[in-house]
Amino acid sequence: MSQVVTTQVAKTKKNLKLCRCMKCPTYTFMCKMKNMPGNLMAMMGDIGKKDHMEAMYCAFDESTCITEEKGCICMTCALFKKYSLDKAYYCLGGKAPKM
Ligand code: SF4
Numbered sequence: 001m002s003q004v005v006t007t008q009v010a011k012t013k014k015n016l017k018l019c020r021c022m023k024c025p026t027y028t029f030m031c032k033m034k035n036m037p038g039n040l041m042a043m044m045g046d047i048g049k050k051d052h053m054e055a056m057y058c059a060f061d062e063s064t065c066i067t068e069e070k071g072c073i074c075m076t077c078a079l080f081k082k083y084s085l086d087k088a089y090y091c092l093g094g095k096a097p098k099m
Pocket of ligand 1: 021
């Protein structure tokens with residue numbers, strides 16, 4: 001079991017628009033398809049009240065679908081800079097980035 005990483009990233013739709021997880025090679029096509037209905041449902045409500053979403057893993061918890069590292073683009077995300085994040089692979093619980 002991986003360690004839970006908590007960050008200060010606000011669960012807002014404005015931040016979700018900046019999120020790059022959907023463009024990441026680790027977020028597989030299968031997971032995108034599987035999670036699309038749930039993500040659309042979540043988007044219709046107040047995402048600030050959600051405990052889990054299959055996106056913006058730095059704000060929510062880790063993925064229940066993604067299981068394998070296929071490259072991380074967390075560090076290229078505007079949220080990474082905005083919130084001074086320091087981990088990679090938030091979808092997998094957060095790991096020290098490889099420099
Ligand atoms: S948390 Fe990082 S590694 Fe995981 S899908 Fe999002 S950008 Fe990719």
